[in-house]
Amino acid sequence: xxxxxxxxxxxxxxxxxxxxxxxxxxxxxxxxxxxxxxxxxxxxxxxxxxxxxxxxxxxxxxxxxxx
Numbered sequence: 001x002x003x004x005x006x007x008x009x010x011x012x013x014x015x016x017x018x019x020x021x022x023x024x025x026x027x028x029x030x031x032x033x034x035x036x037x038x039x040x041x042x043x044x045x046x047x048x049x050x051x052x053x054x055x056x057x058x059x060x061x062x063x064x065x066x067x
């Protein structure tokens with residue numbers, strides 16, 4: 001497997017757990033443009049999540065119907 005992605009992360013404790021795992025995912029996604037999703041992250045909260053040390057993972061935006 002070349003890598004994996006976990007999407008819909010919306011809280012700091014989950015994000016820290018994922019990043020600290022012995023085999024973290026290659027990508028961690030945040031839903032940042034679909035307010036109807038229960039996993040939607042507001043810009044202020046997203047900035048807090050993006051500020052932590054991502055170690056070996058990459059952060060990506062998960063977009064619903066991007067125009």
